[in-house]
Amino acid sequence: MKLTWGDWIIIVAYFVLSLGIGVAYTRRASRNVAEYFLSGRHLPWWLAGTSMVATTFAADTPLAVTEMVARHGVAGNWLWWNFVMSGMLTVFLYARLWRRAGVMTDVEFIELRYAGRAAAFLRGFRAIYLGLLMNSLIMGWVTLGMAKVIGLSLNIGKLEAAFLCLGITAFYSLLSGLWGVVVTDAVQFVIAMAGSVALAVFALGVVGGISGLMARLPEHFGSVDAAIAVWPGWDSAWLPAETLLVYIGVQWWASWYPGAEPGGGGYIAQRIFSTRDERHGILATLWFNIAHYALRPWPWILVALSAVVLYPHLRTTDPTALYVRVMVDHLPPIWRGVLLASFAAAYMSTIATHLNWGTSYLINDVYRRFIRPSAEERHYVRVSRLLTGALALVSVFVTVNLQRITGAWELLLGLGAGTGLVYLLRWFWWRINAWSEIAAMATALMVTAGLKIVRPFSEDDPSLYAKSMLLTVTVTTIIWLLVTWLTPAEPEAKLIEFYQRVRPGGPGWAPFARRLDAPAPNALAPYLASWVLGCVLIYGFLFGIGALIFGQWTKALLSLGIGLLAGAGILWSLARDRDPQQGLCSS
Template sequence: MLDLVLVLAFIAYSVSAGLRARKVASRDLGEFFLAGRTLRGWQAGASMAATQFAADTPLLVTGLVAAGGLSRLWLLWSYGLSFLLLAYVFAGPWRRARVLTDAELVELRYGGRGALALRACKALYYGGVLNGAALAMVVVGAVRFTEVFLPWHAWLPEAWFSPVVALVRAFGGQFVAISGAAPDVAGADALISLVVLLGFTALYSLTGGLRAVVATDVVQLAIMLIGTALYAGAVLAAVGGPGDITAALVAGHGEAQATAWLSLWPGDAFAPALLVVLVLPWLFQASADGTGYLAQRCMACSDEVEARRSGLVFAWLQIVIRSVPWVITALGLLVLLPPGPGPVDVAAREQTFVQGIDLLLSPGARGLMLVAMLAALASTIDTHLNWGASYWSHDVYGRLWCEALRKRKPSGRELVWVARAANVALLLVALILAARIGSIQAAWHVSLLFGAGIGAVLILRWLWERINLWSEFAAIAVSLVLAPTLLAWSDDAHWRLAVMAVVSTLVTTIVALCTAPADPASLLEFYRRARPLGFWARTAAAAGDDPRAPRRALARALGHVVRDGLALYLALYGSIRLLFPLPAGGRVGAIAALAVSGALVLWSLRSRVE
């Protein structure tokens, strides 16, 4: 009963947040999608972190650790550099550009013929393909935990449940059933759970817009951090402590395997891929410059200082604060629910995160953890709905359909209603895709590959004035054509990623050099509004600025990224190694890493104050 009370309280708060913000959010798209540009940096950063604290991510972490040890988590941790680049290089220009969506930036950046077509293309690609895939992975994560805690087939009368089973059979989709139920029964359970969960999430997202999303995200993040900390504590209590986890891994699987699980440095077959892991995923990705909901949060901040602060808050929450309890839980579950002999069943190991909640937590703590998982789901779904709908309403319907084709200006309230309809459509797409995803990890690798093809051009368009719209068209084409080919030819995710990144960068650069530059007037307008960093000498001179100023600003920003990156990763390394030293190692290095990280943080804070 206590579990149910906590869940209902969470649902009531979320829905009320949407209703409270409904009136102001209905005025126009600026209020609905950017909260009137009034967010503080800590609010935007916490909302970013809540969005990526998805229901599927702790399951993904559990599967990655079981399959290859802590070193596999660099696939996630490497993105900290991207978050710091967002803070110091891109957040300010995003806020200064004063656009409503990242797709709208295309017309400001390039101008001339073809810009509208590229804007529409990017809106469809991000709002449809990439956003739908991301939502589908979150939905799969939700299914992993609802099938344990929400067995509708045992609760509902047969007359109510049978039509849902028939619908699942007719649909042909099949969710992975770890609970032992028949696939169509598990699918019916999942469908009912998702309709309920996604329904209440859509309710406050549809009504309150970004204001409601951020208001709920902040509370949801706090719940998620508290819940996962309690879960990690329960795991430690069940095993005996961090030292007992290490000892149990050695005793149960041998020192070599225990070291492989605990090592933060890739070894064996994974070692040659280290450069790929540490460089390519965070640099060559679909949101390399913040494109998507990260840019949306920056654009919604009250000024560029708050936008920069949001990126820094996000980086620390994402890489250090949320990672430590997940690492404790993933390693503890290897002891409490040990994997069997032979290759690791990734989907089954992902599910152990949910099984551990049911096994280890008392009713009150389990209820809090259930709310935390619901919050993780809701905070990701609401962002993807709000952000994805911005493309369909503002770029596709408003700019392309109404203004370009119908030659009329749509009203603000009309666009808000289109945005709400787009939310419903996105939910249906996510459900269809989720029914065909096996493991979260496999789907995640596919999404990385598609995103890698457009990462380079997203960064270069801010840093190099020579990039034009044909470069962006070429990058999208490379991604759409080469990704399916690489998926058919190779099972090596790192090799595929490297090939995609190299080919995409070469094609982007060659196209930029072999085609006409962007319209000079558009470049000048973009430079004056956004003040980008990097290689903008000609445009800066045309604006009356020192041609060397953008390059110097970029050099300073990259220096800040290096300094804060060292602080971030030393704190991460020190925290994990202090808890879990290697079987043959000690804790001296961990203490030194934490001390250096603290000194770098103080330096960073002092420089910002000065």
């Protein structure tokens, strides 16, 4: 792709702005680790929520969505659309509990909830597993996506592209901590969305607008409906009914996935910890889910459909290249610079978060917990910056060894299968202990590895994923429940400490409320009702916007109307819940 001076000016200006923000927050981030990793717990909801959205808007995300749409039409997005239900649970049940816990990382929560050597082991293991191993895999596949964009656009190799991408991001991330990350996230989200919308407009212009696109889709998908339908139907060849049911009925609560962890966690929890109070935590996660699922996907989908029409041969040979091909071939000067800057923004927002978030585990839950527990705050900040740079180098190594973007996605889902239920219930059932989580993780890992080795299901079976997921979830759940009952409960003093600080609702803690002569925990039903309304809100807006784009006016009016009614119900519920200290349980 040939770039003009105007393109280069836009790209350079963007990088200078990002570095400037990083330098501006360096001094503030140097005060202590709370400032470096949690912005001093002073973030407003809109900034924390936008940072969450920007983090999930990685350079590889449009490529992955393009691959799903190219292979299976719009309905192919159910691989991730099902996580709406998990996200809404975080909003209405878990966000306030995370903020109330007062920890620095979700891994530190382990020793708030559990006691003894098992809890210490679990905390250290998960810190290394998530902060180093899993985090490096995520950054590697995100960098691979960005390297593909740069490689196709500027004709440079994967290793050179990886170093170029990571170098600037790591520099401002290690200087500015979370303050610099979230402020640049807000800027980067605006730039990335502007670039996505612009590319969709240019792509549609090439294929003759929406009408021209719809006229040419049957040639490639068999019918217009097969291409643009948001629901795949129960008799789809690529997504059999049992697989669809697993997506919408099991995967969202059973599988751990970054950004959609059952019960929240990871960088979502980090942003909640960083907000001013519980209400800001709830609003931040609500805004994140609305923007992430309902507002953002459609520009990518339009580019993907247009790309299939323009480059049908890539649909089967290299579908992830379709998005970049449209950008390289059909953008005019200046806009090429805008799109490359938008890809850089999407990439940098994700990597900056993962560098800061991963380092927070290694510092707070390994170095400070087990190696150097009593050093000065500035010492921990200095070590944090060194580890941030080291983590960036590890991710470069991972990048050059990853072959397929979607393959990493599938690996994450497989390794986390079956563990979700224990993460959901540990807040609301006192009997769960540290061994429950250890058993869930170990069993999920062994079952996933066993399925890869034994291969009990045919590779050609379209229900392969559903069968593997159900088997993994079933075995993992049975094992961790057995381990829970066969091992002692946590010490009563630890359980009382947790209950008094977090005040979870539901019947699972009623015995402790009676023992403390405290008011009974609040019922979970009102919060579950808000969860249902939240799901209706997101899906109503998501499907309604799509119908509006394709001129399906009745569907659009119905979907958007239902979404607005659900939104009104949520606003009414939030207005009633004015006491930030009340939450799920009476004080």
